[in-house]
Amino acid sequence: MDELRLIPVRGVPEIQPGEDVARLLAPLLTQLARPGDVLVVTHKVLSKAEGRLVDLTDVQPSALARSHAQAWGKDPRQVEVVLRESGSILRMEGPVIVARTRHGLVCANAGVDRSNVPGESVCLLPDDPDASASRLYQALETALGFAMPVVISDSFGRPWRLGIVNVAIGLAGMAPFTDYRGRTDPHGYKLEASLMATADAIAAAAELVMGKTDRVPAALVRGLELSGSPGCAAELIRPGEQDLFR
Amino acid sequence: MDELRLIPVRGVPEIQPGEDVARLLAPLLTQLARPGDVLVVTHKVLSKAEGRLVDLTDVQPSALARSHAQAWGKDPRQVEVVLRESGSILRMEGPVIVARTRHGLVCANAGVDRSNVPGESVCLLPDDPDASASRLYQALETALGFAMPVVISDSFGRPWRLGIVNVAIGLAGMAPFTDYRGRTDPHGYKLEASLMATADAIAAAAELVMGKTDRVPAALVRGLELSGSPGCAAELIRPGEQDLFR
Numbered sequence: 001m002d003e004l005r006l007i008p009v010r011g012v013p014e015i016q017p018g019e020d021v022a023r024l025l026a027p028l029l030t031q032l033a034r035p036g037d038v039l040v041v042t043h044k045v046l047s048k049a050e051g052r053l054v055d056l057t058d059v060q061p062s063a064l065a066r067s068h069a070q071a072w073g074k075d076p077r078q079v080e081v082v083l084r085e086s087g088s089i090l091r092m093e094g095p096v097i098v099a100r101t102r103h104g105l106v107c108a109n110a111g112v113d114r115s116n117v118p119g120e121s122v123c124l125l126p127d128d129p130d131a132s133a134s135r136l137y138q139a140l141e142t143a144l145g146f147a148m149p150v151v152i153s154d155s156f157g158r159p160w161r162l163g164i165v166n167v168a169i170g171l172a173g174m175a176p177f178t179d180y181r182g183r184t185d186p187h188g189y190k191l192e193a194s195l196m197a198t199a200d201a202i203a204a205a206a207e208l209v210m211g212k213t214d215r216v217p218a219a220l221v222r223g224l225e226l227s228g229s230p231g232c233a234a235e236l237i238r239p240g241e242q243d244l245f246r
Numbered sequence: 247m248d249e250l251r252l253i254p255v256r257g258v259p260e261i262q263p264g265e266d267v268a269r270l271l272a273p274l275l276t277q278l279a280r281p282g283d284v285l286v287v288t289h290k291v292l293s294k295a296e297g298r299l300v301d302l303t304d305v306q307p308s309a310l311a312r313s314h315a316q317a318w319g320k321d322p323r324q325v326e327v328v329l330r331e332s333g334s335i336l337r338m339e340g341p342v343i344v345a346r347t348r349h350g351l352v353c354a355n356a357g358v359d360r361s362n363v364p365g366e367s368v369c370l371l372p373d374d375p376d377a378s379a380s381r382l383y384q385a386l387e388t389a390l391g392f393a394m395p396v397v398i399s400d401s402f403g404r405p406w407r408l409g410i411v412n413v414a415i416g417l418a419g420m421a422p423f424t425d426y427r428g429r430t431d432p433h434g435y436k437l438e439a440s441l442m443a444t445a446d447a448i449a450a451a452a453e454l455v456m457g458k459t460d461r462v463p464a465a466l467v468r469g470l471e472l473s474g475s476p477g478c479a480a481e482l483i484r485p486g487e488q489d490l491f492r
Contacts, residue, residue: 004455006250091490098490106406115440155440159405159491160352160484163423163443165450167407177409194361194401196453197409204411205451207442208470209250224454238406244337244344245405245491 002223007032008209009039009218015048022139025218035146038221039136040206043154043169044116044123045217046132052124053117054081068092078114081122085110090246096157101125104237105169107156125154129170130232137172149173149226152233153203159245166207168199168233175228176200176235197236198226248469253278254455255285255464261294268385271464281392284467285382286452289400289415290362290369291463292378298370299363300327314338324360327368331356336492342403347371350483351415353402371400375416376478383418395419395472398479399449405491412453414445414479421474422446422481443482444472 011028015021021041033039047053061069061076065083069076072095079097083089086099090106099110103125111125126132133150141147152170157163168176180194206219240246257274261267267287279285293299307315307322311329315322318341325343329335332345336352345356349371357371372378375398383396398416403409414422426440452465486492 002455003254004252004451006252006451008249094490100406155442158443158484160346160489161413161443161446161482162484162488163441163446163482165411165443165446195409196401197404197407197411198454200407200409200411201450201454204447205250205252205454208444208447208451208467209248221454236407236409238404238408242408243406244340 004205004221004223006205006209007037007220007222008216009220010216012045012215012217015045017048017051017053019049020139021045021049022136022143025136026140026143029140029144029148029220033144033148033220034222035148036222036224038149038151038174038202038224038226039140040151040153040203040210040219040221041136042210042217043111043126043129043152044113046126046129046136046152046170047123048117050126050132052126053121054124056081056120056122068097078112078122081124082109082112085112085124103129103169104234105156107154111154126152126170130172130234131170133170133172133233147173149230151199151202151206153206155207166200166203168197168203168236171199171231171233171236173230174199174226176231176233178227199233200236250451250467250469252451252455253283253466253468254462255466256462258291258461258463261291263294263297263299265295266385267291267295268382268389271382272386272389275386275390275394275466279390279394279466280468281394282468282470284395284397284420284448284470284472285386286397286399286449286456286465286467287382288456288463289357289372289375289398290359292372292375292382292398292416293369294363296372296378298372299367300370302327302366302368314343324358324368327370328355328358331358331370349375349415350480351402353400357400372398372416376418376480377416379416379418379479393419395476397445397448397452399452401453412446412449414443414449414482417445417477417479417482419476420445420472422477422479424473445479446482 056077059077061080065080091098137150153166155164176199178196302323305323307326311326337344399412401410422445424442
C-alpha cells in the first residue's frame with residue numbers, strides 16, 4: 001500500500017431541501033476526483049436535501065420528553081424528536097439519551113442534531129442512509145463517467161471512550177470490511193476475528209480534513225486498494241443476537 | 247485544512263525484546279519524516295521491545311480459564327493470560343472475553359494477541375502505553391532534531407458494530423481531542439458535546455496504510471493542524487462514573 005491522500009471538497013454551498021446532491025457535487029468533483037477515489041459525505045448533506053428536518057415550533061412534547069428535558073435542562077421539543085426517531089432506548093438516566101434508531105444504529109440522541117441547521121429546526125438521520133449512498137453513487141457515476149464508492153458518515157460517541165469519531169452509516173460501491181480472516185501473518189499464524197471495519201476507518205479519517213465549523217462536508221480518500229464485494233453500511237451493525245450490551 | 251497524507255513506514259524489521267525502538271525507527275524516519283508529521287505505531291512494536299510477551303508453555307491455566315476454554319474451543323493457557331491482564335471482566339458468556347484491562351481499556355481479550363508473534367507466545371499490551379509513547383517521542387526528538395507527536399495504536403472491537411477499528415492507547419506530544427465546544431457553527435449555534443477524539447481518528451486512519459499482514463507497523467500522518475495542549479491517551483478513557491454500560 002502506497003500513501004493515501006485525504007482531500008477536502010471545498011465550495012459546497014448550503015444545502016436546501018429538495019436539492020439534487022449529485023448535481024451540486026458534480027462540478028466540484030469533476031475538478032477534483034479521480035477514478036479510484038472514495039467519496040465521504042457527512043450525512044447532513046443528504047439529510048437536508050432529503051428534507052429530514054423538523055421545525056421544533058411544530059412539535060408537541062410528550063410527558064416523557066418534558067420529564068427528561070426538565071431533569072437535564074434540555075429543550076423538550078428536541079427530546080420529543082429524539083424519542084420519535086428511536087426504535088428503542090438503551091439509556092436515558094443522564095443528559096444524553098442513548099438510543100437504537102429505527103435503522104438499528106446505537107448512538108446519542110438517535111442522531112438528532114441541532115448544529116449546522118438554521119433557526120429552530122433539527123436535522124434527523126437520512127431515512128435510509130444506504131439507499132441515499134446508492135443513489136448518490138449512481139448519479140455521480142453518470143455525471144463523472146466513472147464509479148466512485150460513497151461513504152455517508154456521522155459522528156458517534158463510544159460507551160467506554162470520551163469524544164466522538166465518525167463512522168459509516170451509509171455505503172455504496174465498496175465492501176464495508178477488509179477481511180483478514182483466513183490469511184496468515186508473517187509467522188504463518190491464522191488471523192481470526194480480524195475484520196477491519198474499513199468503511200468506518202475511512203469515515204474517521206475523512207473527518208480529519210472535514211470539520212464541524214468549516215463547511216467542508218465532503219472529502220475524497222485517494223489511494224485505497226479496496227477488496228471484497230460491494231456491500232452496505234447496514235452490514236456494520238452488530239446483530240441483536242451478538243450484542244452483549246443490549 | 248489542506249489535504250492530509252498517510253504515509254506507510256516500510257522496512258521496519260522484526261522487533262526483538264530489548265530492542266531500542268527509537269534507534270530502530272530513526273534511520274527510516276530521517277528519510278521519511280518532516281516537522282509537523284504525527285507518527286503512529288502499532289502497540290506490538292512497543293510491546294515486543296518491552297518484552298511484553300508470555301510463553302504459553304510456562305502458563306498453568308486456572309479452573310476458570312479451563313472452563314471457558316472448554317466451552318469455546320480456546321487455548322486455556324491463552325485464556326489464563328487474558329484473565330491475568332484483566333482488571334475486571336465485563337462479559338465472558340461467549341467466545342470473546344470483554345475485559346477492562348488494568349489500564350482501564352475495555353477491549354476483547356484484554357488486548358492479549360497471538361497473531362504476529364512467533365511460536366507459542368502471546369503479546370500483551372504495553373504496561374504503560376502513554377509512558378511508552380513519551381519515551382519514544384523524546385528519543386525521536388533527539389534523534390531527528392524535531393519533535394513529532396506519537397500515537398500508539400491498537401485494534402478494538404465495538405459493542406454495537408461489527409469489525410475492528412484502531413484507537414490510540416498511548417499518546418505523546420499532542421492533545422487527544424479537538425474541542426469544538428464553545429465554538430459556533432456557521433449559523434451561530436453553539437456546538438455542545440462536540441469533542442472529536444482526534445487521536446483515535448488518527449489511529450483509525452493510519453490503519454488504512456498499515457496492515458496486519460504487511461509488516462507495516464508504523465505510519466506518518468502529514469498535514470494535520472493540531473490544537474490544544476498535549477495530553478495522553480488515558481484521557482480518552484471514559485471515567486467510571488460516566489460509564490452507562492459497565
